[in-house]
Amino acid sequence: MPRITAARVIITCPGRNFVTLKIECDDGTTGVGDATLNGRELAVASYLTEHVIPCLMGRDAHRIEDVWQYLYKGAYWRRGPVTMSAIAAVDTALWDIKGKLAGLPVYQLLGGASRESVMVYGHANGKSIDDTIEAALEYQQQGYKAIRLQCGVPGMASTYGVSKDRYFYEPADADLPSENVWSTSKYLRVVPELFKAAREALGWDVHLLHDIHHRLTPIEAGRLGKDLEPYRPFWLEDATPAENQDAFRLIRQHTTSPLAVGEIFNSIWDCKALIENQLIDYIRATVVHAGGITHLRRIAALADLYQIKTGCHGATDLSPVCMAAALHFDLSVPNFGVQEYMRHTPETDAVFPHAYSFADGAMHPGDAPGLGVDIDEELAAGYEYSRAYLPVNRLEDGTMHDW
Numbered sequence: 462m463p464r465i466t467a468a469r470v471i472i473t474c475p476g477r478n479f480v481t482l483k484i485e486c487d488d489g490t491t492g493v494g495d496a497t498l499n500g501r502e503l504a505v506a507s508y509l510t511e512h513v514i515p516c517l518m519g520r521d522a523h524r525i526e527d528v529w530q531y532l533y534k535g536a537y538w539r540r541g542p543v544t545m546s547a548i549a550a551v552d553t554a555l556w557d558i559k560g561k562l563a564g565l566p567v568y569q570l571l572g573g574a575s576r577e578s579v580m581v582y583g584h585a586n587g588k589s590i591d592d593t594i595e596a597a598l599e600y601q602q603q604g605y606k607a608i609r610l611q612c613g614v615p616g617m618a619s620t621y622g623v624s625k626d627r628y629f630y631e632p633a634d635a636d637l638p639s640e641n642v643w644s645t646s647k648y649l650r651v652v653p654e655l656f657k658a659a660r661e662a663l664g665w666d667v668h669l670l671h672d673i674h675h676r677l678t679p680i681e682a683g684r685l686g687k688d689l690e691p692y693r694p695f696w697l698e699d700a701t702p703a704e705n706q707d708a709f710r711l712i713r714q715h716t717t718s719p720l721a722v723g724e725i726f727n728s729i730w731d732c733k734a735l736i737e738n739q740l741i742d743y744i745r746a747t748v749v750h751a752g753g754i755t756h757l758r759r760i761a762a763l764a765d766l767y768q769i770k771t772g773c774h775g776a777t778d779l780s781p782v783c784m785a786a787a788l789h790f791d792l793s794v795p796n797f798g799v800q801e802y803m804r805h806t807p808e809t810d811a812v813f814p815h816a817y818s819f820a821d822g823a824m825h826p827g828d829a830p831g832l833g834v835d836i837d838e839e840l841a842a843g844y845e846y847s848r849a850y851l852p853v854n855r856l857e858d859g860t861m862h863d864w
């Protein structure tokens with residue numbers, strides 16, 4: 462039995478902060494798990510160091526399910542992003558270890574490949590509709606079959622999803638939260654124009670996605686969904702805040718545009734009603750924020766009963782360790798839909814050497830035993846943690862709004 466003898470949290474900032482858990486066994490096998498919670502990184506790091514790592518020592522690394530239950534039920538305080546990201550990091554690292562000990566890539570342990578590779582979507586964004594279309598055409602030329610479109614809103618200084626850098630989108634940009642201004646009425650005018658222009662320029666063989674980032678009321682979202690129907694969006698993401706899962710019923714009553722939600726969910730309980738009532742089409746929960754591979758599989762299995770597909774979150778704040786884990790998961794689940802792929806910077810890729818690869822609009826986790834990803838600790842040590850917050854959002858009259 463591989464006994465856990467050491468575990469440590471590695472914090473690094475190769476352009477943005479990442480928190481990684483590395484677990485070591487008595488036979489020298491190691492495993493890694495992502496524990497990054499954007500803008501709240503040190504909370505998870507300390508949860509792991511102070512409260513989780515001491516409980517892992519001496520345990521059998523093969524007992525993934527038992528360790529998961531121990532950390533979830535044993536804490537008494539269940540769920541929440543900090544707890545579930547910490548549990549996810551342990552769970553991911555243990556799957557990595559099991560794969561290495563078996564000499565198999567993790568997707569083989571999850572039942573094997575259900576497809577040859579997994580379709581990913583890239584991010585086309587720009588200040589204007591024209592800039593966005595230009596970026597989308599580049600993605601199309603690179604072979605992407607699915608593209609997310611976000612563009613600036615005339616009359617607003619900044620917009621969600623529109624980056625300063627053409628290639629790398631990074632919303633956590635300041636050591637105190639920056640403030641954005643939002644106008645729903647201005648936004649609702651521009652998105653249908655963007656999709657109309659996109660269909661004219663890109664044709665109909667590419668999937669087009671859009672992220673609303675929790676900013677609309679259900680009835681506003683219903684209106685937007687209806688306006689976009691002629692352009693056949695692949696999905697509308699995070700139309701409205703999902704604390705009230707029932708809100709999606711109202712959107713559904715007004716549009717056939719497919720709905721995706723879940724990047725901020727951390728447990729099956731956050732999406733149980735959404736799934737059982739068939740109020741969504743894609744569930745976006747991820748390995749790192751939803752309790753690891755073990756819990757995400759449970760969410761996917763529930764979703765599968767209702768023909769709801771997966772569409773895991775994959776922004777830059779999810780480290781290459783999470784990306785690798787997501788790809789093993791995606792390759793194996795029967796109800797895979799799409800995987801988000803926001804490319805990491807070359808600095809980040811160097812800190813996390815990985816076996817996964819991109820070709821022809823799709824990705825594959827590679828066939829290295831385990832997850833096929835590691836952290837170069839020497840390189841990581843050269844990038845010191847630097848506090849960075851996500852922005853906040855206010856309406857034009859100063860009222861705090863959803864970001």
Ligand code: GCO
Binds near residue numbers: 776
């Ligand atoms: C997405 C997301 C991101 C998040 C970010 C928060 O769909 O990729 O909405 O842009 O805002 O991951 O940490």
Ligand code: MG
Binds near residue numbers: 672674698699724
């Ligand atoms: Mg999103």
